[in-house]
Amino acid sequence: MSRYKHLIPLSFAALLLTGCAGEPLAKDAGLTPPAAFKAPATNETTTPPLAQRADAFWLIFSDPALDDLEARAMTHNTDVAIAAARVQQARALIRQARAVQLPQVSAGLQSSRASQTGQSPKASTLHAAGLDLGYEVDLSGRLLKATQAATLDATAAEDNAKWAQLLVQGAVAETYFALRALDEDRAIVAETLEAYQGTLSVTQNRYAAGEVAELDVVRLQTEVATTEAELKALDRQRAQVENALGLLVGDLPSTFRVEAKAWETQPWAGAVPLIPAGLPSELLTRRPDVTAAEKIMQAAQKRVGIAKAAWFPRLSLTASAGGASNELSDVFSDSARNWSVTAIVAQAIFDGGQRKAGIELAQGDLAIAFAQYRQSVLLAFGDVENALSDIEGLSSEAETQATGLAAARRALDLSHARYKHGYVSQLEVLDAQRSYLRIRRQDLQVRAQQYQATVRLIRALGGEWTV
Known part of the structure; x- marks a missing residue:
């Protein structure tokens, strides 16, 4: 007992100082969530309850x-x-x-043959077998904090x-809506081209008859x-968007195809859809990137405590048991057995500033x-506000475009009527056709952007929402 009388007070002192090795966990990033979002937000929803899932918002x-593309992406996207592989690595680190907190046990069997200096040159054989046990008493909580940090990671x-x-x-989802918009855009341009070709055929006949000028x-x-x-430019653009979608779902662009469909036939x-933004304070718990940054910050706080624990002594316990004999069959006999138990308290006295540098690191x-967590919070609120x-x-733009589109359609009809009665030249009809085509395409782009903006809002909210 006397051999441990200096060990007990030292261990007790280390336990008292254990709390000093930790760091208080920060509760926030110094940012108070606003009471409401600055941009107008609806409290209504047109979505079914089934769709209010963080892992399947596209429903x-x-x-x-779209359902099929999303499923393929979750299976094959790199x-x-x-x-997923990083999650597997992180769990292995836990x-x-x-394992470091548990006793470490190893077994060994050794055979050696040698002669001793100054004695007969005849060699002798020694066989030894044994078990070794090592265990570090976590006086400062260093090993526990390491496990906690790995769990947070x-x-x-x-x-x-x-x-x-x-x-x-x-x-x-955004790329899919862009592709569907290109399909509709191409259909609009193709329809206009067909109208131009029909008018050109009629005009060529009239020119041959001398009724109109070559102009x-x-x-x-x-x-x-x-x-x-x-039309050719749209075909090229569609191919690029389709290829991008193929890469997202993990397919080779050369084998990936999405059948073109008319916009109005889509469900x-x-x-x-109307998506309620909810309360700003809920955003910090919904966004996976924000909660991940918070856990990384907390793990970093644990590692500050680990670095400070380097100033405290370490208590290691080792034990071994086994046997040694010149005959292998006698290794485990009573006369060959031996055992030992050792307790070691180690404390660094001078390390050239390594421990201090470790704490600073x-x-x-x-x-x-902490800065990255604060940045993730800012970006989260910025994403929602932008969406x-x-x-x-x-x-608002869609309403204006709808009004403009109706007016352009009416102007084109009037221009055709006036042209048939000889009141205006063909130039006025062409101007009306170009204007109608431009506004139709603009109206389509706005509608496509509305769906893409809805997807961005859902993503900004963390993939889920509540009514």
């Missing part, structure tokens, strides 16, 4: 083609696969950190994996050529993690 659009990895999935899901024919030929060029074409990591602003602005 609100009731589009089987970003999602990388995030098990590794926990794993939770952050899981949240980052959810965020990676949400980013991919949002990208798939009318040349003007229509110009419109046909430029519209054909626009979601009737109205843009951990504190620097904590400062970085709400887009939705409000696009809604």
